[in-house]
Amino acid sequence: MGGASLSAVVLTSPANAQVPALAGFAQAVAEGAAAEPALAAFYTEHAYAPIWTDAAAAPRRAAFFAALDQAGAHGLPVGRYQAEALRAKFAAIESERERGLLEAEVSRTYLAWARDISSGALEPKKIDAGIVREITRPDPAVLLAGLIAAPSPEHFLRDLAPKTPQYANLMRVRLELADQIAQGGWGEKVPAKRLGPGEGGPAVVALRDRLMKMGYLGRSVSASYDAALQKAVQSYQFDLGMKADGVAGEATLSEINVAPEERLKSVLVAMERARWLNGRDLGKRHIWVNITDFSARIIDDGKMSFETVTVVGQNRADRRTPEFSDEMEMMVINPSWSVPRSITVKEYLPMMQRNPGAAGHIQLVDSRGRTVSRGSVDFSAYNARNFPFAMRQPPSQGNALGLVKFLFPNPYNIYLHDTPSKSLFQREVRDFSHGCIRVGRPFDLAYALLARQADDPQGYFQKILKTGAETTVRLKEPVPVHLVYFTAWPNARGRIEYRHDVYGRDAALYGALAKAGVELAPLTN
Structure with missing residues (x-):
């Protein structure tokens, strides 16, 4: 039966051979699934019925292989799934034992892929001790039962990936960057330390060409630093969280000269981080603290309703702000430290x-x-x-926590708070704390949170503040807080904003992704 089709193996067996053939198949499935208790239990409970290797499973099998073909587009370790080797084994089945072993192998591959695409390919705690996020991993039995019951296996498999617009944008940019790299990247680096309006020459042409390829400037043949180029530089600076003055100074040119390969690494890590959050309900209202952006935002129904600058932990082993999610339960006005x-x-x-x-x-x-x-x-x-x-x-104007702190009790003793050191908020890079997050607009944050439970939130807050007494105010509706670390993240317009890897975490994560088999090379499928 060498090279016979799968349907021929299953459907042309003589009637008197069905029982021993099934027994051989079931025994091989049991052997192949034994190393994974959940998978072994699933097959036992379902009497070793095939889900991949009989004729009826053809649509499901085709859908799964199509999904594996797109693993690279998701920034997943393609080699981990060995899709071509599995295809070859299907074409070479010669016994029910081989079919049973392949059945179990495809299921193991499916569970690995489904786990990776839905909740991440890495175990972050093993890579950086500051990533203490609890990741919700999918139940293997649910993954298997859901796929079997799904009216459309294509839709079921597609829905395992994050369904947020941010993930879709990251995936789009991942493909665009791969295509741009395949076409030679963004061209020559800009050979200058500073360029400004009114200037001209080869360096300005290089700046123009690079911004055109990045998508910040329409087609142009101008050799001068004109108004259109200034506007493009401003837009670029804004997206990178820099002072948007339209002058391409040393810091701006340093960012513009970053290779697309480096930006792609940031996007691949961001996709992995987005998958870690996939099993978590962020909350219709939540607080989003991006450590690398030095910002905290209130998000209501997917839209930002409040924003403030922040100061985060110093880049020292015992002071870096950790990454995790929790719920803000209270604020303390006039706190002691x-x-x-x-x-x-x-x-x-x-x-x-x-x-x-x-x-x-x-x-x-x-x-x-x-x-x-x-x-x-x-x-x-x-x-x-x-x-x-x-x-x-004790509580005071000079208290290290300022005049209000926001608590989401956690084992790491991390919270948001005011500070008397206001000058630090003027810095572009703001990693100065012992780990907690200092808030640039603490009173406004308090008003925004209290607006859900007080008719006059500002008056209510100020009345307590004037007493000078330490007072705890509980939030009637606790608000989820997410401390995240994205060096690449889409803004409301879908354009990716890049930030510095202040703690070096993304470099470590990309190294782990590459070691796992994630490829930076342009996609071919």
Whole structure:
């Protein structure tokens, strides 16, 4: 039966051979599925009925192979699924045992692909300890049963990928970038450190040509830095979160000269990150904190209703802001600051050992919560392990948390808060905190959140603020908060905004994707 079609193998077996053939098939399926308990249980519960390798499964099989052919377009590790090898095995079935083993292998491949496309191909916690996001992985039994029951296997398989417009835009740009790379990229880099309106020459022509290929400028043969080119530069700067003055300074030209291959890496990682969020309901109203963008936004029904700049954790191992999702439950007006133990013993204890009066605005507190006089403590007698006191800063204008903090209780002690250090919000790169997110417009954020439960949110907030007393206000409707890290993300117009990889996380993730088999090369199918 070498090279026989699948239908011939199944349908032309003599009647008196059906029982032993089925037994051989079932035993092979059991062997092939044994390594995956969920898959083994599924086949046992369904009496080893084939879902891929009989004639009736042809439409489902065709739909799955068509989906595998598009794995590269999703930025998935194509080699992990061995589609061509599976096709070859179907064409070479010579026994019921081979059919049974192939049945199990296709199911294993399907579960791997379905898991990857619906919730990501990587285990992020193994790559970066700061990615503590809980990822909802699909239930294998649900994946198998859903596919079998689906009236249209094509639609079922297609719907496993994220269905957000952002993911669709990332996928579109992934294909566009691959095509542009195949055609030679964006041309020569701009050989200048600064270009501005009124200038001309080869560098301006290079800038014009590069922006045209990037899609920021229509067809032009102008050799001067005219109004159209200035507008294109402004648009580019705006998309990259830079000062949009229309002057191509050193920072702007540095970004413009980034190769499309590097942008494609950012898009591939962004698609993977979007898949991690696929199993989670973001919430009709939610707070979206993009660490790389130094911003926090309230999203209502898919549209931004509030935005503020932020300061995030420093790029140090113990201070980087982690990535996770939670629910904001309350705000504290006039908060006190309970100094984290790590800051107490690593920063303040050495200061007080040199000068007991150092950081005198912060109280020393014993295990019973009582304030302790600095003069009664011999700081030289303690070290980071045995220091018995905590530290607390009472509510004040100069409190490290400012005048309001926003809590979504989590194991990482991360929250949003005000700050007295307002000048840092003027910086373009804003990674200065110990890990929490400082908010540029904290009062306005409070008003926006309280608007759902107070007729006069500003008046309500200010009345509490003026008391000076630490006061907790619970949100009647907790708001989901998502701390994310996207260096490439579509804006409302569908254009991708790129940001710096401030913690180097995306570089590590792309390395892991490449190791898994994700290809940067242009697509051929």
